[in-house]
Amino acid sequence: DGGITQSPKYLFRKEGQNVTLSCEQNLNHDAMYWYRQDPGQGLRLIYYSQIVNDFQKGDIAEGYSVSREKKESFPLTVTSAQKNPTAFYLCASSLDRGEYGYTFGSGTRLTVV
Amino acid sequence: DAKTTQPTSMDCAEGRAANLPCNHSTISGNEYVYWYRQIHSQGPQYIIHGLKNNETNEMASLIITEDRKSSTLILPHATLRDTAVYYCIVRGTGTASKLTFGTGTRLQVTL
Numbered sequence: 709d710g711g712i713t714q715s716p717k718y719l720f721r722k723e724g725q726n727v728t729l730s731c732e733q734n735l736n737h738d739a740m741y742w743y744r745q746d747p748g749q750g751l752r753l754i755y756y757s758q759i760v761n762d763f764q765k766g767d768i769a770e771g772y773s774v775s776r777e778k779k780e781s782f783p784l785t786v787t788s789a790q791k792n793p794t795a796f797y798l799c800a801s802s803l804d805r806g807e808y809g810y811t812f813g814s815g816t817r818l819t820v821v
Numbered sequence: 822d823a824k825t826t827q828p829t830s831m832d833c834a835e836g837r838a839a840n841l842p843c844n845h846s847t848i849s850g851n852e853y854v855y856w857y858r859q860i861h862s863q864g865p866q867y868i869i870h871g872l873k874n875n876e877t878n879e880m881a882s883l884i885i886t887e888d889r890k891s892s893t894l895i896l897p898h899a900t901l902r903d904t905a906v907y908y909c910i911v912r913g914t915g916t917a918s919k920l921t922f923g924t925g926t927r928l929q930v931t932l
Binding site: 741743748749750751752753756766796798800807809810811812813814815817 | 908914923
């Protein structure tokens with residue numbers, strides 16, 4: 709079945725460490741997105757990519773980095789520069805044209821210990 | 822992208838219709854109305870979308886007013902599994918257009 713997979717589901721990080729969250733899709737979608745969600749809040753866009761080897765900052769990109777070397781993969785690195793990284797991270801993908809909506813992964817919950 | 826306004830929370834009895842309103846008074850002509858829902862600690866799930874005509878699928882119906890400034894998502898027979906946060910989003914079709922989430926409506930379905 710086609711879908712979008714995020715791993716791991718839960719992740720613990722020590723302060724000062726970088727950590728990379730995985731996102732893979734086999735939907736042949738052009739665009740991929742990373743969102744952050746804090747408790748009781750909506751989703752905020754971190755980065756998005758409309759095509760391989762190209763990506764743009766979203767509303768809260770500081771302290772994060774991404775790469776898009778393959779159409780299927782869009783990993784997110786949470787760097788030590790991110791001051792408050794504990795959150796629920798969601799990856800999504802879509803066809804980058806027309807009225808198509810997004811397909812979301814099941815999320816990664818990152819906790820800084 | 823236009824902003825939306827939704828009530829913070831709503832209750833609905835199981836088996837009854839749940840009607841979730843959304844205001845999007847600044848919507849422009851090429852922007853669609855999308856509805857997603859998010860069950861606790863899961864990724865958002867697409868429900869339905871529309872431009873100006875009413876839409877129906879196996880999950881829900883979407884009623885858009887003639888002036889397109891508001892819409893209503895209808896779950897015809899709510900069940901306990903419909904308890905979730907429901908997001909109303911407007912989005913254009915351009916390549917730079919993205920889904921922007923607000924805080925949504927928390928729907929609680931009760932026995």
